[in-house]
């Protein structure tokens with residue numbers, strides 16, 4: 324297979340996370356980036372990653388894959404213009420709320436995909452969820468997977484599931500950071516410096532996640548730490564009395580409710 328040439332429309336944080344990972348692959352051809360106005364940023368990215376820069380309208384025909392990495396609000400106008408250029412290129416968006424249905428409506432017959440990464444794409448540890456349009460071929464899927472692999476792990480879901488589960492992969496990192504911050508503040512009550520409190524909490528969380536990544540079950544690991552009637556059990560009881568699990572469930576529902584409201588406005 325010819326190495327795919329990839330064009331990014333939008334050259335912000337998410338585009339950088341993706342192409343910085345992709346540039347390490349030997350299976351990728353030219354990477355070209357573009358934006359509307361920030362020439363300084365383009366020049367910086369060109370120097371740093373040895374990518375090409377261009378006005379996207381001038382080079383779109385020379386690329387096999389187009390990644391839309393600009394805000395959702397920019398999509399309607401760009402998709403409308405892009406529809407005049409694309410023939411059979413693969414078009415991928417990373418924008419919240421812009422699923423394959425929206426892309427196919429704007430560009431009928433074109434292979435399209437929707438990726439929802441999360442902020443950990445910055446360190447190649449995204450948990451990305453994605454959905455494919457109906458015109459995707461096997462070769463398109465291979466390229467899509469390369470892009471997904473450049474930023475971390477991925478799971479294919481239905482478009483509807485992505486709308487519902489972005490709360491878990493995209494928003495829940497904020498819940499985790501809230502948890503970390505609260506525990507750090509608690510640790511500081513016992514006389515630790517900020518650096519010490521951060522070190523304790525971050526490594527505790529990192530080690531806990533490493534055990535989970537090792538394939539062990541959350542419930543089993545929790546039970547291993549918790550002697551019935553012991554000190555950890557007393558702490559868990561407080562969390563249960565505060566409806567810890569239900570609160571998390573409600574937080575996910577609240578994210579989805581708000582996302583729906585925003586989509587309908």
Ligand SMILES: NC(=O)c1ccc[n+]([C@@H]2O[C@H](COP(=O)([O-])OP(=O)(O)OC[C@H]3O[C@@H](n4cnc5c(N)ncnc54)[C@H](OP(=O)(O)O)[C@@H]3O)[C@@H](O)[C@H]2O)c1
Nearest residue numbers: 333334335336337358359360361393394395397418419442
């Ligand atoms: N960052 C994340 O963790 C994350 C996670 C999931 C999804 N996403 C999605 O990724 C997309 C990009 O997010 P980001 O964090 O990378 O945003 P960002 O850092 O603000 O970058 C947006 C980029 O899009 C360009 N742009 C805006 N309108 C454009 C247009 N009409 N034509 C061409 N370029 C345009 C901007 O440059 P100019 O203003 O110079 O044009 C900028 O380079 C968004 O849709 C967001 O929902 C981001």
